[in-house]
Amino acid sequence: MVDYFHMTRSETQNRSVHALVLTGYGLNCDFETAYAFELAGAVSTRVHINALISGETSLKEYDILVFDGGFSWGDDHGAGVLEAVRIRSNISEALFEFIEAGKLILGICNGFQALVNLGLLPGFDGDYETRQVALTFNDCGNFRDDWVPLLGNPDSPCVFTKGVTRTELPIRHGQGKFYASPEVIKRLIDNGQVVFQYATPKGEPAQGQFPFNPNGSVHDIAGICDS
């Protein structure tokens, strides 16, 4: 087992990967997300969304862009919807350049909801603008905080989860039910784009069973990547 308590950051001078963690407008996991990237060996910087829009900070200087968790715009109009609107209407060009350059984007929690609403996911055939999957209200009808076992997909091309076959993570959301048409789901499975599935403590897919699948996500999907 990894001793998380005693993990420390590596020496700064040896680190060459620069991660940008978004802040502002109700995002709230920026500090711990930045810290996690530091532990993983990156140099991470918290940057306000408006600093990217004003040009005070340039995406070009970074290798990883992180849409972290929180309640952007209070989640009032669907989780991540208004964050996607703000990003798309103001910095879509810089964002596409970033993707073109082969750099990495990670969306966690509210950030994942934003990526889906931006259309960056699932990104079939290089289409990064069409919204094809949705995250909607949990089947249990409420916000829920729980630790859930996850199954990692060893065949997925996802960079962040390489080598992760099983893990446990805390979920805290009210709108985490992954939903898409059967065709889209099938395509995600066939392409190996399903990165994480909710699982039972024994390590089998939860098959929709609450509380292991905490929100009713179709096919127990807890995370996807682009192809």
Added chain:
Amino acid sequence: DFDSVLWVGYRPGVRDNPGSTAAEAVEDLLRIRLKPHEAIYTSKRYCLKGGNLSLDDADRIARELLANDIIQEYKVFSKKDWDLETGIGIIIPKVRLDHKPTVTVIPIHSDEALMRVSKERGLALNPNDVSTIRAYFLRDNVLAERRAFGLSAPTDLELEYISQARSDHCNHNTFKGLFRYRDLAAGKSEVVDNLFATCIEAPTLAIQKQKPWVISVLWDNAGIGRFNDDYHYVITGETHNSPSNMEAYGGAITGIVGVYRDPMGTGKGSKLIMGMYGYCVGPRDYQGELKPHLHPKRLLDGVIEGVRDGGNKSGIPTPYGQVWFHEGYLGKCLVFVTAIGLMPSQIKGEPAEEKTTSPGDLIIMCGGRVGKDGIHGVTAASESFSADTPAGHVQIGDPYTQKKMHDFLLEARDQGLIAFITDNGGGGLSSSIGESACFSNGCVVELEKVPLKYEGLDQWEIWVSESQERMTVAIKPEHGERFMALSEKHAVESTVIGHYTDSGKLHITYDGQTCAYVHIDLLTSQFPRWTFEAEWTPPEMRGLFEPVLSEPEDRSGLLLDILSRPNISSKEWIIRQYDHEVQGTSVIKPLVGKDYDVISDAVVIRPVLESLEGLAAAQALLPTYSQIDTYHMAACTIDEAVRRIVAVGGDPDRIGGVDNFCWPTIQYDPIDNPDGKYKAAQLVRANWALRDVCTAYGMPLLSGKDSMYVDGHLKGRYGETHKVSALPTLQFSCTSVISDITRCVTMDCKFAGDLVYVLGETRNELGASEYYEHFGYVGLRVPELRPESSMKLYRALSRAIQEELVASCHGIYRGGLGVHLALVAMGGSLGMEIDLSRVPTAGAEQDDFILYSETPGRFIVTIDPANRASLEALFGDLPYACVGSVSSGTDFVINGLAGKPVIHLPISELKAAWKRPFGSLI
């Protein structure tokens, strides 16, 4: 496909959060800016289907479940009346005030005239204050100074300012009052002069001298303790009872979001790192004849959701809280909210806990805009609930706007831009500027500069409005530009509305006209003290006695039923609605044990991720003991909070406390409050316990608040009304620093074969216990704390935990040893075999006494048998005993004093009983 349609929309002026975020998105998308008179409003439409639902049923659903008429309107349509084309049509709940802002001069030719105006305007001036106020405004020098600015008799704004500042909510007149205390049994009388000074301030200041970790107490918005060399933590607690009682969701969200502004406004500002909650409500399944404004179930649901949205959307973990059900809270519910923050110990080389305003500093208001909302909230909180209570003080908090402001202000703080900061809570600008101007000794405020939600507010309304999500900040003029640029980057509105002076005067203008000119020191002097008659009748004289009750036969069935009692049973459904993982700091989580479903004694966070140091936090409530003696209620409540901290590994010598009193009205009135003298004596006694226990434990009070007037007048079956008073309630919160979080322990037993110890003595103290309550008794022998011997035990236990001798540790709280042994076993999903004959007792020589007595000062610990000698060496001659062991099966077995099993149950059955009342809720 539906049978009827319900439409629910906000009333004009009610905060519409989705409406305002929609406006932001529309502006982004269309690249436009909405004009001042343009806005977006949201409402909800519900389509009902169900063959047997009549329109009356639909109306009832709307009225009792979906809409609260204090903040919302609703309409009901049958299918045939619903126009599919136009729907509800366009309903714009825009505030239109066709009103020119006007300053009104109040005549003060007699005390009666002023009192009349006070009643008419809802000023809630205390009759004792009226002559002082009049005398001030009639003073020759005052008249002359005022004449220079065109003023004579006081303006409405000036009286509002005085009324707000003098309200019990802001000024704590009750706690600073004079009590004539008589003990009717002893026939002795004494004068208790100022509970705050004698029971809170004096002990805390004495302890602060001995404990340098106590950084800042008793003056700021929250107290400050040292976390480590680089950081301080900040804590305070509040209540939001009256608003929550009327609009549960709005009241609770405004409460939690509001208390978060206290640490933000402490010192030069702190980052919020944790929230806690406590709810006291009527029974969730109440079916009695009294009609509270909201049924307890609906009220509790709304309160839970309000704190959920307020905490979660602020990105602050809410890992700890408690609920207490009792019919006394039907009159007014209690909603306790507690906030903990973290600040660097220094900002640009200056102590972060220090702040001041200086002449020339800009007064800046940040955050939300000002509307009519919340006017007279403070004065309404200083009265009991009645049909005339103005509904206008109910608001809906906006955590999104506040989160943006929080992030902005921390960045401004770290750049060294903030000279002074405080929040706009009760009393609005009147309090925040009034209090901050005391440091520089004066201010000039230009009220027309205050940004408004809509036009048409009178000057006094702008001044006292409690519109939420606002902070008042003092900035040096040379920092103004940087501060404003940062504000814009964070999409936060900030406005310069005046500057501080050293004129000795609070000077307020509107378009150049003076509307207030008052001596800053008026409020700190000259007002008469409040006085109270307090008469204590000891419990024997009140006719309380021990019930005549034989030992039960079906002890297993009894334990299961006690575990199923609402105040004992699992509250997992509430805990899981609250994010306790955000910020990545959780160490000891609210739910622990093998299946993560048993409730922890306390929580521990690691607020500085790079450090192994932790902060433990817990709270306690034991209001039922007030039925016998509030002294012991308070002592046991404080002790429970302390033990909860010690149980997880908190350092007993670094515990800080926060007291939150909620009390029924104590001013005697032969008709309206015939038992007022007794209630006043109850308050005195609780404060004595606070003083005694804090002194004995060496525990400073980092912060505290009081909320009086917890009474309600409820309609009964025949249209009559009944006054319902809450139990005198003290919520006590504790924090302590943990030097190494890897040594923390949880309450669940860990391994079969481990030994089970009970620490502390069990006495025959079942008065007001859960056990007696189960049978409908109160009893007489209330649990009594022996603080000196208890503290010795806590220090020994703390050493045992630090030396890693203990596998699990759990305090014995409400319900007694039987309930808490069961919880330890349930947590570990392991059986236990216990001999009651081995439990250290004094005078509790009966199985049910030992199992259900609620004597404070006790713990259950389990240890590896290899640690037996080391552990016992630490405890020496303190009362402790090994009472049994953890077994490998799942049977929970308790052998009685006669040596035979009196309880034998599988763990699964215990857990099912414990989860029975609320286990199906999500």
